[in-house]
Amino acid sequence: MKPVWVGISAIILSAIGIAGCIMGALSDWTAFAHAWLSTYVFWLGIPLAGTTLVLVHDLSGGEWMETARPALAAAIMTMPLASLAGIPAFVDLKSLYSWTSPPPGLPNVFYLNPTGFFVRFGVDLVLWNGLAAFALWGPREGKEPIPPRLSWLSGIGLIILAFSASFAAIDWILSLEPTFWSSIFSYAQLASWFNTGMAMVVFTVAVWGWPTDQRRQHMSDLSRILLATTIFWAYVEFMQILIIWEENLKTEIPWYLKRLDSPWHPAIYVSAGLGFVVPFFVLLWAPSKYSRGVVATICLLILASRIAHTWLLLMPEFTGPTPFWLDVAALFALGGLMGLLFAFGLRDVRRREPTGSPLWTPDHA
């Protein structure tokens, strides 16, 4: 498919999605807010993961960056859109979070209050876009990480990113149930975000064509990273279940029961099956990491699993169920815009590439 067709289909998808969202918002703002929060949380993973991987590479190095750099740059370029996209959902906090009118005796109102929420949202926006700019425009070239004298910046950036994204996960997702607390929850959400973006980046790398076998090696390296982080996600997610299951506390168990008893129950199997079981057993076998078709398929499955996971986290918390078409419309509305920006980012990065044979040509696309 030529890039121009990617762009056109993205615009059409987005237009349909936005029309659906407008219809939904006019008839029921609360339902729209729920759907929009889900799409926001899902798509945010792409720029967050892109920024994270570039900063990690600054510290670790790795040949694979030569192939991954354009896709990562395109992912990072979506940061302004992806981070600001939360605003429609947060316009009316009352429609999302019960702690906006806290029941008497809720002990954590010093943290969970609208002022604090918006201050943290603003700080996140500034930090993330700053780090994205640093990851995008820092002095790096091809597979080379940032010069050693600047690598301390990447280290600090990663720590900032981990903390701010953890707070964001707590604010936006965990606080839907203000009495529930799980200290490992942020890790699970960070891993989920990373897998979302990583699946997008590796998918882009896989559907590209390459002139050399070396690129195939890079793709297998990236698949290895993806395999490791899907294992990590499954590990922390399972640890959360195990600990809560063993504690058997009245304040924690209902969080899971609510999901088991909701219409979103099947999403558990999509999330765990496509997000861990299938990728784990497929990518475990070495030759599959070198096959573009297999890697691209696995990445799509992981993306699907992350959508299901996001819905599973958010939707059962809302008492008035959102119509499913509205959830999908919101997903497309933001997803189309993200895809458009991502495709532009790819082209833009390609144009700035100084040497080497073009990766994105009509025969490869």
Next chain:
Amino acid sequence: MNELFGIVAEFATPQAVRTAAEDLRRAGFRVFEAYTPYPVEGLDRIIHPAPKPVLPLVMFAAAVIGAGWGYWIQFWDEALNYPLNVGGRPFNSWPAFMVGTFEFMLLVTVAAGFFGMLATSGLPRLYHPIFEANAFARASSDRFVICVEAIDSRFDAAAVRALFKRLGADRIEEVPA
């Protein structure tokens, strides 16, 4: 004439031994081995172009067996042999069994990998005919040694000697079996 194990050639540089390996393979030889003081980039792929997937398969099978075994131990103990009501949870409490299952899977897999590695490399082995070669003494410090073994179907002592000479070997010698 004595029975031969093979013919050994000694080279001074890693490039030379790699070229020699490539030429041997191109000439149709299959059973030859290089002995170098450190891993020479690409040499293993020239001598063994397609690694046998035996060990990974053995380890995967061991992982499946180990996981089943580990789960069975806990299931047998907690649900069949000595069922104990812990906080009203089911006797077959799979979330709690997962940690033990995982650990036991690791134990069996790593053990299979360790012993499988020894078996596929023919270890432990206290003696090897290559020890008799004088050239072998420096293969662990600063020389690169390659040996064509007599069991190769194309082996012919004179031809191999000629090939090594053409490749510029510093020393060529026969190794008795």
